[in-house]
Amino acid sequence: MRAFAELLDRLSLTGSRNAKLILLRDYLRATPDPDRGWALAALTGDLTFDAAKPAMIRRAVEARVDPVLFGWSYDYVGDLAETVALIWPADPDYRPNREPELGEVVEALRTAKRTEVQGLIEGWLDALQPKGRWALLKLVTGALRVGLSARLAKTATALIRPERVSEPPDPAGEEAVLSLDPVDVSEIEEVWHAVDPPYADLFAWLEGRAERPNPDAPGRFRPVMLAVAIDEAVDFDRLHPADYAAEWKWDGIRVQAVREAGVVRMYSRTGDEIAASFPDVMAGLTFEGAVDGELVVLREGQIAPFGDLQQRLNRKTVDAKAMAAYPAAIVAYDALALDGEDLRGLPLRERRARLEAMVATHGGDRLTLSPVVDYQDWAALGRLRADPPVGAAAEGLMLKRWDAPYVAGRPKGPWFKWKRDPHTVDCVLMYAQRGHGKRSSFYSDFTFGVWTPEGRLTPVGKAYFGFTDEELKQLDKFVRDHTIDRFGPVRSVRAERDFGLVLEIAFEGLNRSPRHKSGLAMRFPRISRIRWDKPAREAASLDEVMDLLDAIESGGGRIATAV
CATH class of the missing domain: 2.40.50.140 (Nucleic acid-binding proteins)
Incomplete structure (x- = not known):
């Protein structure tokens, strides 16, 4: 726990993106399995403990500290984990031989009954120093909030691969270590849904001890392509309107819908699966492949305000009444795979033609096509952006190069977003x-x-x-x-x-x-x-x-x- 606590503490006090990358990279290189895998799962949001609740922690500390004093302290500090870490009075009769390891804590919480969790937490708090207590409580409540996104954590993971390999071949004449080319974060995202915490097979591949995990499982998530904000004063002078398709930037949430070999899933742009909240949408999809688009509430061809979609988001289950009141659909604007063929390497013009043909024969009201906006020059497009006929449904415009492949990440040039003034x-x-x-x-x-x-x-x-x-x-x-x-x-x-x-x-x-x-x-x-x-x-x-x-x-x- 001590190394994990030190990592969280330094991440929370570090503002530099590059410094955060180095901190996490060095931790992942130096920490053995499974602790480093559980730490990565916690930082990417893939590790949660349903049985550990903040109210349970409050009950534990109020049993040892005057509740009024704790209330005053919490009001002053403003953070539950930090307050408990500082004020916790260790049991004088408890003499731990050592501090618990991160893997021990995770395994105990994953298998413990709800009635056992509070006792486990109290014992660990007694065994740890304040910084370790703080990290423990952040871990069990899922409130890490150390300024590190899931994608940044995956970027740091890609950096753990050694720069070069110099080990000699073994007596059988085979290389002891596999060829270690640099790894891009998109490769991590490509296999992320094929590996499970604590990611032993992922680390084995990155360190040259095993082959790359197979990313070709049906229904997998494809890393998304993102746009950069356009600089009106600079970019328009060097871009040509004929090179770019213009689309409305719909006011929903970015999703990736996948139907492959009987596996049906829908992911957010960060790779979180959200299909359970939209069974009506998933049941209405009939294509074979992966489609990139915007999830919206759609009534008779009319996109509803984003507030309607919020009534469906973040629900583990949804009833028939909610589905009828807020009918969801996908406005498709790209095809990543169709009928077993990966289309991401094709230019947008070809992907768009394949998408249009598929949607035209799809049927139903759960999948529709995002139209291309017709315009002659940047001035005409600017007038449409300022006063769009689609009204509240559009946040602005997207500009996409007709000849660009679908590239994971945020490359400069292929895609731009031109949002309306707030x-x-x-x-x-x-x-x-x-x-x-x-x-x-x-x-x-x-x-x-x-x-x-x-x-x-x-x-x-x-x-x-x-x-x-x-x-x-x-x-x-x-x-x-x-x-x-x-x-x-x-x-x-x-x-x-x-x-x-x-x-x-x-x-x-x-x-x-x-x-x-x-x-x-x-x-x-x-x-x-x-x-x-x-x-x-x-x-x-x-x-x-x-x-x-x-x-x-x-x-x-x-x-x-x-x-």
């Missing part, structure tokens, strides 16, 4: 909460609201990015200086007609939401500007925001015909 609304800061990791000492999660007709504030969103480190310090000071109440780790900030901090909030879209008191929810909100100069009374009203929502929704979202 909406902005001036809101008033209402609540604040401490962040996690290197932000755990700052109030960095902010809830903001707008004025109701009665002159009160109602929350409309929450944001935790969009500001600089210096601005974070200013926001944190404002929260501390103007706190009027506390609710656990949350602080209520003074916000009145004649006093309050106005935040300019940028967001991609608005959705109606009966779950929120205001009746709406923002999509991808972030703080674009701190309006120290603006009086709180001049912030937006709920009526103004609802008018904006009505205007967004009135644009439509039909995809049946090409523009």
Whole structure:
């Protein structure tokens, strides 16, 4: 556990992407199996423990520490794992011979009964030092949050291969170590769904001790191709409109639907399987292959707002009522494989022709084609982007080179995204909460609201990015200086007609939401500007925001015909 704890601690305090890669690469090289595999599974989100809950940890610490003292400490620190790690009083009668290893902890939690988990956690907390306790609790609750994405963890895994091989051949005349060419992260992603934690066969391949795991299992995930944001001031001068297909950037979620040899699956862009939430979609697919597209709620050819799709996301099961109320479908824009043939090496023009032919004969209402946008020059395309006839269903445009193959990752040049300018609304800061990791000492999660007709504030969103480190310090000071109440780790900030901090909030879209008191929810909100100069009374009203929502929704979202 000690090496894993040190890794998490250093990752959480390191801002540099390259430094994080080196830290994880060195850990994976130095740590034996199975510990390094379990660590990688935890960092990529592939390791969870359903029996370990935060409430269980609270009960354990409150049995040894005065609950009021723990409550005050938790309010000050703002992070459960860090608070318990620091305040935990070890059992004086417990004398462990050694600290537990990461693999021991994982295996015990995977096989323990629910009634046994709290006792296991207490024993490990007694045996560990504060840093190890913190890592243990982050592990069991699944709240690592150390600034390392799953893809970055896989990138570091690709780097563990030694730079060169110099071992002599064995007496039988065969090489002792396989040829070790550099490995790209796309190769890791290609085999990821063919290996299971703790990834012994994956590490054996990377270190030249075994052949590459077979990635050709039916229903496998293909690493996705991503776009880069276009620089209007630079890119358009060197790009030619005839070289690029234009498509709408649909307001859903990127998915990969796969039907191969009777195996039917649907993946998110990060490779998480989500088919269980959309059995109606999977049952309506009849092609043989893998299709890249956008998952949306589609009613009579009309794409519904993203809020409708959210009613279906992240559900382990879905009933017939939800499927009827929110009928989902895939808007297809690329074919990665069809009828047993891998199409990724073909240019987009050929893949598109194969996709169009397949969709034309597919039938049903669960798969439709994303149309190509007709345009003559960048100016004409810019006018469509600013005022799209598809309205709220489109976040902007995609530009894709007709001659480009489907390449995993984010290559510069083949694909560009040209998003619409975000909406902005001036809101008033209402609540604040401490962040996690290197932000755990700052109030960095902010809830903001707008004025109701009665002159009160109602929350409309929450944001935790969009500001600089210096601005974070200013926001944190404002929260501390103007706190009027506390609710656990949350602080209520003074916000009145004649006093309050106005935040300019940028967001991609608005959705109606009966779950929120205001009746709406923002999509991808972030703080674009701190309006120290603006009086709180001049912030937006709920009526103004609802008018904006009505205007967004009135644009439509039909995809049946090409523009």
